[in-house]
Amino acid sequence: MISQVPLSPDGPSVSQIVFGTWRLLDDDSRHTSKDTIERLELCLELGITTIDTAEIYGLYTVESAIGAAFKEQPGLRDQFQLISKCGIDVPSDEKKAAALPHYNASASNLIHCTEKSLQLLNTDHLDLLLVHRPDWFATADDTARGLNQLISEGKILHAGVSNYSPRQFDLLNQRVDHKLVTNQIEFSLMSPGALDDGSLTQCEQLRIRPMAWSPLGGGRLFDKNDEAGQRIRSCMAGMRSKYNDAADDALAFAWVMAHPSGPLTILGSNRPERIRSTAQAASIKLDRQDCYSLWQAAHGHPVP
Numbered sequence: 001m002i003s004q005v006p007l008s009p010d011g012p013s014v015s016q017i018v019f020g021t022w023r024l025l026d027d028d029s030r031h032t033s034k035d036t037i038e039r040l041e042l043c044l045e046l047g048i049t050t051i052d053t054a055e056i057y058g059l060y061t062v063e064s065a066i067g068a069a070f071k072e073q074p075g076l077r078d079q080f081q082l083i084s085k086c087g088i089d090v091p092s093d094e095k096k097a098a099a100l101p102h103y104n105a106s107a108s109n110l111i112h113c114t115e116k117s118l119q120l121l122n123t124d125h126l127d128l129l130l131v132h133r134p135d136w137f138a139t140a141d142d143t144a145r146g147l148n149q150l151i152s153e154g155k156i157l158h159a160g161v162s163n164y165s166p167r168q169f170d171l172l173n174q175r176v177d178h179k180l181v182t183n184q185i186e187f188s189l190m191s192p193g194a195l196d197d198g199s200l201t202q203c204e205q206l207r208i209r210p211m212a213w214s215p216l217g218g219g220r221l222f223d224k225n226d227e228a229g230q231r232i233r234s235c236m237a238g239m240r241s242k243y244n245d246a247a248d249d250a251l252a253f254a255w256v257m258a259h260p261s262g263p264l265t266i267l268g269s270n271r272p273e274r275i276r277s278t279a280q281a282a283s284i285k286l287d288r289q290d291c292y293s294l295w296q297a298a299h300g301h302p303v304p
């Protein structure tokens, strides 16, 4: 069973594995409210009680699909911690003023987008709002003002960020009234850069858990033409028997979760059998040498 863990000393309790919804509507054959409810109920059965979504997912359509499922199944919303993100505007019917894709983490935009997300998601609050991307043209004071107001009005219970560098995180963290509770970043065997760029170190220093997006490299781990993916999977084949014959996706999740900062992994598959398979990662504790064997396979050379 997947455990609940604190996201930070003052943060919410969340499940170690999070249901990601970026690709929720990608599969044309499975996009009704009934399909969404089925997937959410499977998550609950496995102990996955945290949902990660964003205003922009499905080009601004995924939040309303989740909201429709919550409306159809009363009581479902309250069983989850609901995380959403905002601050990316791309030209579309929903963002008529956007002439080009850009970021907007101004207070007014954060407040406007969050109020809209609450309506679409059929809820009166988010457990956590993340600023989706650093906006190079918003002051930290302005972004902080938006997050502070949303918390003081009870529209969000906590605030965090995504894709922030450690310096960007520090700056905003100094300006908000309530400490940021996470940085959602790309981290996987396919993209291990966060091991060395200071992001994971900062999380460990502040005792906040990072949230790792694309833990399977967006599926590249399984691409037969991807050399790193091939090396990693053959390395996994050699260790699988030690870990109860765990599947490659579960071993990849377990590697992410082995980092001392205690990352949450955000699963991206829509297939019930793969959701079940990755959930097994929570009970796999990779030993040190297997962590390094996978590091070596990911990088294509031994440690320096």
Ligand SMILES: NC(=O)c1ccc[n+]([C@@H]2O[C@H](COP(=O)([O-])OP(=O)(O)OC[C@H]3O[C@@H](n4cnc5c(N)ncnc54)[C@H](OP(=O)(O)O)[C@@H]3O)[C@@H](O)[C@H]2O)c1
Residues within 6 Å of the ligand: 019, 020, 021, 022, 023, 052, 053, 132, 162, 163, 184, 185, 212, 213, 214, 215, 216, 217, 218, 219, 220, 222, 249, 266, 267, 268, 269, 270, 271, 274
């Ligand atoms: N904050 C950010 O900027 C950001 C950016 C990206 C993502 N995210 C979050 O992170 C979540 C996860 O990202 P992700 O979807 O890229 O995660 P991922 O787990 O790295 O990739 C999921 C993809 O891998 C495929 N896949 C999974 N298992 C497979 C297997 N055994 N063989 C072949 N293909 C397989 C899935 O296809 P099937 O569906 O067919 O299984 C899906 O297309 C998103 O839903 C979102 O919530 C956040």
